[in-house]
Amino acid sequence: MLSAEQYRERVAGLVPPMPVVRLPLDRCAGLVLAEDVVAGVSLPPFDNSAMDGYAVRAADLAGEETVLPVADDIPAGRTDVAPLAPGTAHRIMTGAPMPPGADAVVQVELTDGGTEGTVVIRATVEPGRHVRRTGEDVVAGTVVLRAGTPLRSAQLGLAAAVGLAELPVRRAPRVVVLSTGTELTPPGEPLAPGRIYESNSVLLAAAVREIGGEASVLRAVSDDVEAFLATLAGLDGADLLITSGGVSAGAYEVVKDALADRGVEFLRVAVQPGGPQGSGRVALPGGAELPVVALPGNPVSAALSFELFARPALLAAMGHTRLDRPRATARTVEPLSSPEGKEQYRRGRHDEGVVEVVPVGGPGSHLLASFAESNCLIVLPVGVADVAGGDLVELILLD
Numbered sequence: 066m067l068s069a070e071q072y073r074e075r076v077a078g079l080v081p082p083m084p085v086v087r088l089p090l091d092r093c094a095g096l097v098l099a100e101d102v103v104a105g106v107s108l109p110p111f112d113n114s115a116m117d118g119y120a121v122r123a124a125d126l127a128g129e130e131t132v133l134p135v136a137d138d139i140p141a142g143r144t145d146v147a148p149l150a151p152g153t154a155h156r157i158m159t160g161a162p163m164p165p166g167a168d169a170v171v172q173v174e175l176t177d178g179g180t181e182g183t184v185v186i187r188a189t190v191e192p193g194r195h196v197r198r199t200g201e202d203v204v205a206g207t208v209v210l211r212a213g214t215p216l217r218s219a220q221l222g223l224a225a226a227v228g229l230a231e232l233p234v235r236r237a238p239r240v241v242v243l244s245t246g247t248e249l250t251p252p253g254e255p256l257a258p259g260r261i262y263e264s265n266s267v268l269l270a271a272a273v274r275e276i277g278g279e280a281s282v283l284r285a286v287s288d289d290v291e292a293f294l295a296t297l298a299g300l301d302g303a304d305l306l307i308t309s310g311g312v313s314a315g316a317y318e319v320v321k322d323a324l325a326d327r328g329v330e331f332l333r334v335a336v337q338p339g340g341p342q343g344s345g346r347v348a349l350p351g352g353a354e355l356p357v358v359a360l361p362g363n364p365v366s367a368a369l370s371f372e373l374f375a376r377p378a379l380l381a382a383m384g385h386t387r388l389d390r391p392r393a394t395a396r397t398v399e400p401l402s403s404p405e406g407k408e409q410y411r412r413g414r415h416d417e418g419v420v421e422v423v424p425v426g427g428p429g430s431h432l433l434a435s436f437a438e439s440n441c442l443i444v445l446p447v448g449v450a451d452v453a454g455g456d457l458v459e460l461i462l463l464d
């Protein structure tokens with residue numbers, strides 16, 4: 066039996082790094098930058114005003130009130146800005162280029178707001194006041210975003226600000242999710258006796274999309290090996306197949322029966338939930354090799370197996386270097402027990418400061434509602450059988 070850590074390493078090697086592609090900015094959110102990006106322009110690209118007001122020479126202002134002639138009006142976007150003559154002011158708007166010769170801006174609230182003719186300025190200012198200097202934020206020719214940076218809104222805004230329309234990224238992995246089980250009925254349809262609604266494919270596809278992957282769901286296949294193998298025929302472009310169900314010890318273990326002789330190893334991992342697992346590479350009818358992670362069918366087992374094994378593998382393939390969720394320690398308000406020799410993951414809700422954690426529901430891997438209610442996992446490592454109320458436990462923070 067492999068430990069959770071050993072199995073995680075095995076699955077990590079399954080999905081190769083995604084190819085680098087150039088994508089328009091609006092398709093880059095959630096992906097990882099593949100190359101350093103150099104700014105073609107400085108930010109700001111020119112000295113400009115930080116306030117609506119008047120561009121002046123600071124030395125021209127003296128005493129409580131100065132009256133200056135207003136020689137020009139500079140809205141943002143103007144490109145033909147005349148120099149400021151000594152002893153005059155230009156009305157200027159936020160973001161407009163500073164006129165040559167001016168060294169400060171007086172905000173309009175400190176003036177009489179005069180436009181034609183003259184302005185009365187009721188303040189003095191130091192040189193540089195309310196002027197945003199060229200290159201203060203970014204200097205043209207320098208690296209603004211490093212390879213390996215996860216691209217979120219702030220990074221994409223910066224790329225656009227330095228004039229880039231697209232970025233080199235590792236493309237999203239294409240993950241096919243396939244759940245198996247003759248008992249499964251798609252949600253929305255009437256439920257016959259002995260059947261249950263299919264939920265794993267919805268949960269797993271959402272979990273793939275949450276980390277920026279592309280997920281497509283194949284209709285749940287029945288426990289029929291031929292039907293299962295037939296679905297593999299159309300999977301040439303996929304980067305990973307995630308199956309759920311059919312991997313344990315029963316008489317109708319469709320995934321195991323179909324794939325055990327085709328490159329997928331089925332084994333037990335010392336975790337609960339998530340004991341029975343399968344992983345490997347399957348040769349597709351077209352000749353390509355498809356990485357497969359075969360997860361157990363119990364809903365919480367499938368979810369946790371994705372969390373512990375498939376998620377880090379996909380994140381690494383996308384170019385992420387931080388593969389783990391944040392962890393914390395907190396006091397459990399209730400006692401907990403765990404099967405010896407297994408790493409157990411209990412569901413819990415921590416309070417805002419992550420001081421205390423309330424275990425939610427029991428350890429059973431069918432308890433999907435308590436999983437949905439939780440915002441963390443409580444890790445009970447191998448060797449820990451009993452934890453008393455008030456003891457410190459390690460948490461994986463999910464929110």
Ligand SMILES: Nc1nc2c(c(=O)[nH]1)N[C@H]1C(S)=C(S)[C@@H](COP(=O)(O)OP(=O)(O)OC[C@H]3O[C@@H](n4cnc5c(N)ncnc54)[C@H](O)[C@@H]3O)O[C@H]1N2
Pocket residue numbers: 244245246248249261262263264265266309310311312313314315318338339340341360361362363364366430
């Ligand atoms: N004799 C043994 N029986 C079982 C063992 C074992 O070691 N010996 N292991 C148990 C553990 S632990 C798990 S986990 C499950 C894993 O079983 P399978 O991966 O073969 O999954 P199934 O039998 O197909 O389903 C298990 C359970 O989950 C429900 N299920 C399956 N798929 C879905 C889905 N897409 N949406 C919602 N619910 C699903 C299914 O109806 C079953 O109730 O095996 C134990 N048994």
Ligand code: MOO
Pocket residue numbers: 336337338339340341361363365366429430431
């Ligand atoms: O490993 Mo199973 O996932 O305990 O229910």
